[in-house]
Amino acid sequence: MTSYDTVIGLEIHVALMTESKFLCSCKTTFGAPPNSQCCPVCLGLPGTLPLINEKAVEYATKAGLALNCQIHFFSRFDRKNYFYPDLPKAFQITQDAFPLCTDGFLEYYMDEQLVRTAITRIHLEEEAGKLIHSGPTIVDSEYSLVDYNRAGIPLIEIVTAPDIHTPRQARLFLEQLRLLMNYIGVSDTKMEEGSLRCDANISLKPAGSSVLGTKVEIKNLNSFRALEKALEYEERRQSKLLDRGEAIRQESRTWDERAGRTITMRSKGDAPDYRIFPEPDLPPLNLDPAWVSLIKVSVPELPLERLKRLEEEYGLSRYEATFLVNYRDFGDLFFELAEIGLEHKSIVNFLMGDYARLAREHGHMAAKRLAELLQLQAEGRISQNQAKAVLEELFSCRLSAREIVEKKGLEVVGDPAALQPVVAEVLDGNRELAARYKNGETKLLGFFVGQVMRATQGKADPETVSQLLRDELAD
Amino acid sequence: MLIDRQEVMRMARLARLELSDREIDQYQKDLTSFLSSGQKLQQVDVSAVEGTSHAVAMTHELRKDAVGESLPQAEILSAAPEAMDGFFKVPRIVEEQE
Amino acid sequence: MRRLAHLLETRQISSTEVVEHYLAEISKQEPVLNAFITVDAEGALAQAKASDRRRREGQALSPWDGIPIAVKDNISTKGLKTTCASRFLANYVPLFDAEVVSRLKDVGLSIIGKTNLDEFAMGSSTEYSAYGVTCNPHDHERVSGGSSGGSAAAVAAGEVPWSLGTDTGGSIRQPASFCGVVGLKPTYGWVSRYGVVALAPSLDHVGPLARTVEDAALLFSLIAGPDPKDATSSDAREFSIPDWDESFVKGLKIGVPEEFFGEGISPEVEGAVRDCLNALEGWGAELVPISLATNEYAIDTYLTLVTAEASSSLARYDGVRYGVRIPAEDSNTMFARSRSAGFGAEVKRRIMLGTYVLSARQYGAYYEQAQKVRTLIRQDVLEAFKQVDVIITPTTPSTAFRIGAKQSPLEMYLSDLFTAMANLCGIPALNVPCGRDSRGLPLGMQIMGGHFQEELLFRVARLVENHVGVEGEVFSDKL
Numbered sequence A: 001m002t003s004y005d006t007v008i009g010l011e012i013h014v015a016l017m018t019e020s021k022f023l024c025s026c027k028t029t030f031g032a033p034p035n036s037q038c039c040p041v042c043l044g045l046p047g048t049l050p051l052i053n054e055k056a057v058e059y060a061t062k063a064g065l066a067l068n069c070q071i072h073f074f075s076r077f078d079r080k081n082y083f084y085p086d087l088p089k090a091f092q093i094t095q096d097a098f099p100l101c102t103d104g105f106l107e108y109y110m111d112e113q114l115v116r117t118a119i120t121r122i123h124l125e126e127e128a129g130k131l132i133h134s135g136p137t138i139v140d141s142e143y144s145l146v147d148y149n150r151a152g153i154p155l156i157e158i159v160t161a162p163d164i165h166t167p168r169q170a171r172l173f174l175e176q177l178r179l180l181m182n183y184i185g186v187s188d189t190k191m192e193e194g195s196l197r198c199d200a201n202i203s204l205k206p207a208g209s210s211v212l213g214t215k216v217e218i219k220n221l222n223s224f225r226a227l228e229k230a231l232e233y234e235e236r237r238q239s240k241l242l243d244r245g246e247a248i249r250q251e252s253r254t255w256d257e258r259a260g261r262t263i264t265m266r267s268k269g270d271a272p273d274y275r276i277f278p279e280p281d282l283p284p285l286n287l288d289p290a291w292v293s294l295i296k297v298s299v300p301e302l303p304l305e306r307l308k309r310l311e312e313e314y315g316l317s318r319y320e321a322t323f324l325v326n327y328r329d330f331g332d333l334f335f336e337l338a339e340i341g342l343e344h345k346s347i348v349n350f351l352m353g354d355y356a357r358l359a360r361e362h363g364h365m366a367a368k369r370l371a372e373l374l375q376l377q378a379e380g381r382i383s384q385n386q387a388k389a390v391l392e393e394l395f396s397c398r399l400s401a402r403e404i405v406e407k408k409g410l411e412v413v414g415d416p417a418a419l420q421p422v423v424a425e426v427l428d429g430n431r432e433l434a435a436r437y438k439n440g441e442t443k444l445l446g447f448f449v450g451q452v453m454r455a456t457q458g459k460a461d462p463e464t465v466s467q468l469l470r471d472e473l474a475d
Numbered sequence B: 001m002l003i004d005r006q007e008v009m010r011m012a013r014l015a016r017l018e019l020s021d022r023e024i025d026q027y028q029k030d031l032t033s034f035l036s037s038g039q040k041l042q043q044v045d046v047s048a049v050e051g052t053s054h055a056v057a058m059t060h061e062l063r064k065d066a067v068g069e070s071l072p073q074a075e076i077l078s079a080a081p082e083a084m085d086g087f088f089k090v091p092r093i094v095e096e097q098e
Numbered sequence C: 001m002r003r004l005a006h007l008l009e010t011r012q013i014s015s016t017e018v019v020e021h022y023l024a025e026i027s028k029q030e031p032v033l034n035a036f037i038t039v040d041a042e043g044a045l046a047q048a049k050a051s052d053r054r055r056r057e058g059q060a061l062s063p064w065d066g067i068p069i070a071v072k073d074n075i076s077t078k079g080l081k082t083t084c085a086s087r088f089l090a091n092y093v094p095l096f097d098a099e100v101v102s103r104l105k106d107v108g109l110s111i112i113g114k115t116n117l118d119e120f121a122m123g124s125s126t127e128y129s130a131y132g133v134t135c136n137p138h139d140h141e142r143v144s145g146g147s148s149g150g151s152a153a154a155v156a157a158g159e160v161p162w163s164l165g166t167d168t169g170g171s172i173r174q175p176a177s178f179c180g181v182v183g184l185k186p187t188y189g190w191v192s193r194y195g196v197v198a199l200a201p202s203l204d205h206v207g208p209l210a211r212t213v214e215d216a217a218l219l220f221s222l223i224a225g226p227d228p229k230d231a232t233s234s235d236a237r238e239f240s241i242p243d244w245d246e247s248f249v250k251g252l253k254i255g256v257p258e259e260f261f262g263e264g265i266s267p268e269v270e271g272a273v274r275d276c277l278n279a280l281e282g283w284g285a286e287l288v289p290i291s292l293a294t295n296e297y298a299i300d301t302y303l304t305l306v307t308a309e310a311s312s313s314l315a316r317y318d319g320v321r322y323g324v325r326i327p328a329e330d331s332n333t334m335f336a337r338s339r340s341a342g343f344g345a346e347v348k349r350r351i352m353l354g355t356y357v358l359s360a361r362q363y364g365a366y367y368e369q370a371q372k373v374r375t376l377i378r379q380d381v382l383e384a385f386k387q388v389d390v391i392i393t394p395t396t397p398s399t400a401f402r403i404g405a406k407q408s409p410l411e412m413y414l415s416d417l418f419t420a421m422a423n424l425c426g427i428p429a430l431n432v433p434c435g436r437d438s439r440g441l442p443l444g445m446q447i448m449g450g451h452f453q454e455e456l457l458f459r460v461a462r463l464v465e466n467h468v469g470v471e472g473e474v475f476s477d478k479l
């Protein structure tokens, strides 16, 4: 069996989070009743004209800057002509020959390795409407229903160079891209609502060869899992064909989630002839370099920068830092708590532990409120278990951590004099075991500590208890 | 004929026109005569110029991102040849066969 | 129109009377002329009544409040059928007004009806209308020109005092010339295209047709100006009617391009234009022989661009959201059947040509090449305007032809021979009548100027008008 190199390129459509559509002023709210967010322009009624939304251009520029692209002060819109029921004008306004951004890259970690994928171009275009098919799939539907609410929402299409080499890398890239889009706030990137969609091109070539193989396009990969699985399937399918000496057909395929395989959509020989030409209804875009500079300033700290800062300045592990980067809100909270002066590692442990579980359920808590709790724990005034109980209270009442501790009498008992009687009592009630301990079964210490903790309803400081027990049993 | 019948039929499919045999013959002639009269355009030396897509210089004022009025659903669907449950209805969608 | 406005203002006549007068003319002449697709008698009378009320209460919207107007049927009118003379849109009622229509309504004009045209403005004779040909008021066996044939004929016949037309390659000027009225194709971008059904957006223009130069200038002043709904509309700039001072003509440089005279041009047309040129020279203008050699390519360039853009602009007529639907098994077949049933032969022909010139294999050779030749033509014309102030040519090589006379499409396309150049360059161009031929058919002269030089065109046209005289003043009996 020959071994092959896999070559993957991605095309990602990202819906931009503008208030109004790309070319008209209709709302962009998801989930509205069908055909309730439309006007003459986005319905393509005769005589209507498009007007570019400035925010869409701003967001696309911001995405380009975050992806290290060259921003072209001159760019142009084109018409891509094809008939489809979801396309009101029977052409899509897009950018073909002169896109807004080109020649960028995205860096991300794959295992321990920092890898880079080149971004060929980013252009602006309009979204089509949404189709609902009467049957389970488009082909076995008797009819389809069209909702134009989505028609005309601004999209950016991001095209990578074919320099992704494994399905897993493709997935990591897309995850990182999605995170980046969230960081810069241009899209909600909800794959389940279609605001982030991915098509992939994949070809195989004999290992080390410089000649590219025939590429196959896989359309509509609408989850990270689908992307990875479809590419893995396609890798196997193509290598089998090549092993048998068969040619790969240049075609478009789609991922069948239930069957776990890709199936032919149309062969590339019949690729539509889009008859692209410059959009006469829109003058070219001429961006003011000063305006672009302002957008550049508005680009926030990006995920990779944050990761490096957490590792280098805060001494966190890759694992911890990654958590705080991937969950940006947790990261923000971390910085706030660190600012207050709490110890970094303990903040992370706390945030990744019980807090994460509760915050997902109830939403985040103000840093100041949390800080008080962490402070109490750091001072040894409450135990870890107590902290957990206080945290739960904090989510459900308006009292501060200190007030909760006082009200419940949760303060840790660390005074040996106060604990001495309890220790004596526990040993008294377990004489046999105490004797076994004295005979060398020292692992029984844990059992005694547990008993003391139980007797004090968890208030005892475990450190102090262990010391007392050891002292007692040493006699 | 500068242009063959197959090509005329391909154009008709692209443009979503269902043409009779007579129409195909006619448009084959028309396309051919149009193309032969347009030959002299091909001879023009344009190496020194860019194309003109807008004859008058203009600045592109972009629209502010503000939500405006949409039309009521009933009005949107008022001219629809076929509608159902607030949607436009179309027959089965099949991939383009070229 | 100033006189009519004066009559209205001094209440010597009511708007209702004015509208009734024109409706009567329409009823009398339409059976033969066929200049209208839709006459909105009820709506126009209601608007007239409202206008009369406003005037009584001293609330007139403008001096023109209550004057009727006709609008070409490819300009959207809210609640009033807009068919583009196509079967496809036989029942299409726009949900909004075109910007130019709102502007007319804002000053109180009442829309009396929608005029006939070649289907989707594709043609030069109004013979390609799904609603029958519009005859020439001066000879009913001849065409009114096109595609704004209905708008030109209605004004010439006195069915309406003025009208709006559209001009993509000569569609205002050529019918204006054939019917003997004034028609202006303005500078690209000076009049909003919002709501005007697209034929070829980079070449489409909206403009006025009227009996006199002053009325045309007035109507232009009502529709011109920037529109934020049209991204190609030009920067803030209003137009106001000139004072008609005639001293400007002294030293005015008039370019006379040799390519637009001589061979292939009817001697009567040439004679009339030369007569006017001589008159202008007599008043102190300087005639400058120039050459516009690139006009040789204008028609082919124009046809390539117009068919390409049209094939795309007309793709939206697919039977999903409005218009004709012929039921079929699947969507693609439904699209094709609906379009084939809804479009006439000329529309299909141009869509076929346009699809071909844009198709991947041909794009570079045709569309891209044509855009570049367009640049050369533009350079040629703008270069000429460095030497001269205006350029004067015949509007058409001959007077109105007989209905059915032009058999081949190419023959028809040549009607735009002298007019397409102005569309390719976006410069203003105007037709002013300059006499009659021996059959009594109107002759027309075209005046072209640099971008935004409309005022100058009107001034020159007014001199020509003084020279040849105006026929049939509106309500002359009342004055």
Ligand SMILES: [Mg+2]
Pocket: A013, A125, A157
């Ligand atoms: Mg795209």
Ligand SMILES: [Zn+2]
Pocket: A021, A024, A025, A026, A037, A038, A039, A040, A041, A042, A043, A152
């Ligand atoms: Zn809209």
